[in-house]
Amino acid sequence: MLNVENLSISFGTDEGLITPVQGVSFSVEAGKTLGLVGESGSGKSITTKALMRLLPGNARLSPETRITYRAKNGKEIQVEKIKPHSRALRSLRGGEIGMIFQEPMASFSPVYSVGNQMVEAIRLHRGCGKREARELAVEMLQKVGISNAAVRIDQYPHEMSGGMRQRAMIALALSAGPALLIADEPTTALDVTIQAQVLDLMRELQRDLGMAMIFITHDLGVIAQIADEVAVMYLGTIVERGATRDVIRDPKHPYTQGLLKAIPSLETLHDRLSPVPGDIPSPTERPSGCPFHTRCPDAINNICNIKTPVELTPAPGRAVRCWLHDEAQSGRSAA
Amino acid sequence: MTTGNVLIEVRDLEVHFPIQKKKLFSSEVQTLRAVDGVSFNINRGETVGLVGESGSGKTTVGRAILRAIDPTYGDVFFHTIDDDINVANSDGEELRKFRQHMNMVFSEGPVQLSSLAAERLRLFRSKMSLVFQDPYSSLNPRMTVRDIIAEPLIASGMMKDRDAIDARVREIASRCKLNLEHLRRFPHAFSGGQRQRICIARALVSKPDFVVCDESVSALDVSIQAEIVNLLKDLQEEMGVAFLFIAHDLSVVAQMSHSVAVMYVGKFVEYGPTEKLFFNPKHPYTHALLSAIPQADPDAEFNPIKLTGEIPNPLDAPEGCRFNTRCPFANDRCATKAPEWRQLEPEHYVACHYSETFDFSRR
Numbered sequence: 001m002l003n004v005e006n007l008s009i010s011f012g013t014d015e016g017l018i019t020p021v022q023g024v025s026f027s028v029e030a031g032k033t034l035g036l037v038g039e040s041g042s043g044k045s046i047t048t049k050a051l052m053r054l055l056p057g058n059a060r061l062s063p064e065t066r067i068t069y070r071a072k073n074g075k076e077i078q079v080e081k082i083k084p085h086s087r088a089l090r091s092l093r094g095g096e097i098g099m100i101f102q103e104p105m106a107s108f109s110p111v112y113s114v115g116n117q118m119v120e121a122i123r124l125h126r127g128c129g130k131r132e133a134r135e136l137a138v139e140m141l142q143k144v145g146i147s148n149a150a151v152r153i154d155q156y157p158h159e160m161s162g163g164m165r166q167r168a169m170i171a172l173a174l175s176a177g178p179a180l181l182i183a184d185e186p187t188t189a190l191d192v193t194i195q196a197q198v199l200d201l202m203r204e205l206q207r208d209l210g211m212a213m214i215f216i217t218h219d220l221g222v223i224a225q226i227a228d229e230v231a232v233m234y235l236g237t238i239v240e241r242g243a244t245r246d247v248i249r250d251p252k253h254p255y256t257q258g259l260l261k262a263i264p265s266l267e268t269l270h271d272r273l274s275p276v277p278g279d280i281p282s283p284t285e286r287p288s289g290c291p292f293h294t295r296c297p298d299a300i301n302n303i304c305n306i307k308t309p310v311e312l313t314p315a316p317g318r319a320v321r322c323w324l325h326d327e328a329q330s331g332r333s334a335a
Numbered sequence: 336m337t338t339g340n341v342l343i344e345v346r347d348l349e350v351h352f353p354i355q356k357k358k359l360f361s362s363e364v365q366t367l368r369a370v371d372g373v374s375f376n377i378n379r380g381e382t383v384g385l386v387g388e389s390g391s392g393k394t395t396v397g398r399a400i401l402r403a404i405d406p407t408y409g410d411v412f413f414h415t416i417d418d419d420i421n422v423a424n425s426d427g428e429e430l431r432k433f434r435q436h437m438n439m440v441f442s443e444g445p446v447q448l449s450s451l452a453a454e455r456l457r458l459f460r461s462k463m464s465l466v467f468q469d470p471y472s473s474l475n476p477r478m479t480v481r482d483i484i485a486e487p488l489i490a491s492g493m494m495k496d497r498d499a500i501d502a503r504v505r506e507i508a509s510r511c512k513l514n515l516e517h518l519r520r521f522p523h524a525f526s527g528g529q530r531q532r533i534c535i536a537r538a539l540v541s542k543p544d545f546v547v548c549d550e551s552v553s554a555l556d557v558s559i560q561a562e563i564v565n566l567l568k569d570l571q572e573e574m575g576v577a578f579l580f581i582a583h584d585l586s587v588v589a590q591m592s593h594s595v596a597v598m599y600v601g602k603f604v605e606y607g608p609t610e611k612l613f614f615n616p617k618h619p620y621t622h623a624l625l626s627a628i629p630q631a632d633p634d635a636e637f638n639p640i641k642l643t644g645e646i647p648n649p650l651d652a653p654e655g656c657r658f659n660t661r662c663p664f665a666n667d668r669c670a671t672k673a674p675e676w677r678q679l680e681p682e683h684y685v686a687c688h689y690s691e692t693f694d695f696s697r698r
Contacts, residue, residue: 191388
């Protein structure tokens with residue numbers, strides 16, 4: 001339902017043109033969840049903001065970018081061509097693609113009650129009357145597990161606890177009935193027990209409503225629980241893509257391998273952790289060739305630091321950007 | 336009082352904050368019991384992990400031990416290598432001796448931190464330190480890295496000679512794997528991991544015996560986090576410093592700590608050696624926390640214990656056991672009678688009426 005090809009985003013800054021996202025391609029199938037993993041600065045959030053045309057004014061999409069979205073009525077929309085401030089864009093945001101953010105306090109207005117904000121969204125996207133919208137809002141709040149929803153709906157965001165606010169945020173995003181939900185680190189700010197509740201809720205809602213989801217997180221544990229497919233990002237490129245299970249069981253890219261090894265485990269106590277050596281380069285000094293070569297333990301001299309790897313298919317349904325999997329370049333077996 | 340290897344002894348620590356609720360014509364003062372009776376020891380050169388959800392009072396415990404917040408009730412003893420001067424109640428000759436030791440070997444003790452006067456506390460602070468969560472906001476952008484790291488030495492009056500300070504800064508910076516060339520730079524030039532290393536260098540420059548790490552690795556990316564955890568462990572081995580490692584991420588705590596305390600709404604619910612606590616927890620809350628961590632393994636069973644509801648507001652903590660409103664095993668007794676803090680096995684403490692009946696072992 002969503003197909004992104006060659007998405008590149010540049011920003012004109014005081015320090016020159018920086019390109020935090022370069023040549024990102026992925027697709028999301030209806031009813032499935034795509035997990036987008038990466039560390040801070042890897043361009044996960046910017047990528048999804050581009051899908052909703054929420055980028056700041058100094059951002060430029062490259063001319064090769066194609067974002068194709070199949071709307072609920074079956075029409076295909078070229079998202080990158082929609083005019084700003086147009087009716088089409090307004091219906092896309094919220095109505096077609098919903099979004100939840102990491103910090104729910106920042107996405108609710110503090111001066112309106114939760115119900116007020118939900119009713120506004122519902123009326124805008126569903127075109128129904130006030131009373132009907134309110135009933136729908138209460139129903140939505142009940143669905144996300146807020147007890148006493150008829151009373152809670154008139155509370156202000158600050159009167160709710162963190163977990164409840166995040167639920168209300170989910171209810172708000174879902175109340176417009178989106179076909180695709182983008183969840184940007186929705187559980188990162190929550191405590192583990194509340195995170196478990198919210199993850200459970202999102203899985204359940206997805207099953208019931210049949211919507212597709214893009215789930216952004218830096219926590220591979222969360223990905224393993226919620227995503228059907230996963231795309232691993234590093235410095236603005238997707239370095240590896242595939243079914244979640246395959247990627248975690250048998251990571252092909254050295255970065256994915258390093259990430260998985262660096263996660264502290266509950267099973268082996270007091271072990272030394274294995275960090276990925278080095279620091280994440282800043283976006284202004286993006287390495288030449290493969291962006292990961294400065295930290296890669298298997299980098300091939302004179303190849304990885306010069307040539308940008310192309311996307312290879314080491315196994316069916318998998319994609320990886322790494323010269324190690326190219327026989328001609330690495331001189332060894334691709335397996 | 337000889338307690339062997341114990342460095343910090345916390346006894347019945349309570350920290351209350353008055354909360355003023357304004358009404359139209361009157362105001363009402365409520366007491367928020369952020370920490371409500373907590374006792375534990377920290378051994379020399381060891382790490383105690385402190386876990387709990389937000390609002391459980393973890394940070395307040397850390398700060399109260401450092402006397403960054405004044406405890407309302409209870410004692411914090413800082414045991415020094417020899418024993419038996421209670422600096423809190425000593426003056427004159429004894430205090431003079433104490434101060435000398437502060438600046439040299441520091442071999443008196445135990446010091447009752449909880450009632451140490453301000454001036455004496457300042458001297459004392461060089462023996463303990465703090466690493467914060469956010470390496471971006473805890474470094475002064477107008478100071479060079481060298482000045483940031485040297486600050487504790489100057490503030491405590493430990494060192495005055497510029498060359499000596501420089502030498503110490505360089506020594507600790509290289510131990511923390513900082514590039515010595517970078518000492519003249521300002522913090523904005525560094526990445527999150529490097530900044531956290533600067534924070535650690537600053538905390539350790541006065542060669543403290545005790546450092547509180549308050550969510551020190553939580554804001555870092557996984558690949559960097561592992562490196563900082565390893566660095567902290569190495570430094571502990573080299574310098575014999577004890578850590579109070581506060582975090583909400585249990586798997587990091589498991590790697591760092593010799594023993595772990597679990598906090599819930601101002602009270603400890605369980606405390607024990609890391610192995611025991613992680614593989615055979617005896618409190619339903621510990622068990623629920625452990626089960627709620629999503630593992631990066633698609634085949635691992637992920638069946639979090641469903642804790643219904645929210646963490647209670649500490650202003651209005653539930654009667655009886657504080658966990659009874661969310662505990663899947665709670666009954667009437669839990670709702671009326673607060674469980675005692677009791678020893679289950681040597682070194683393993685728990686606050687639950689029914690610990691003996693649970694088998695949460697994970698192996």
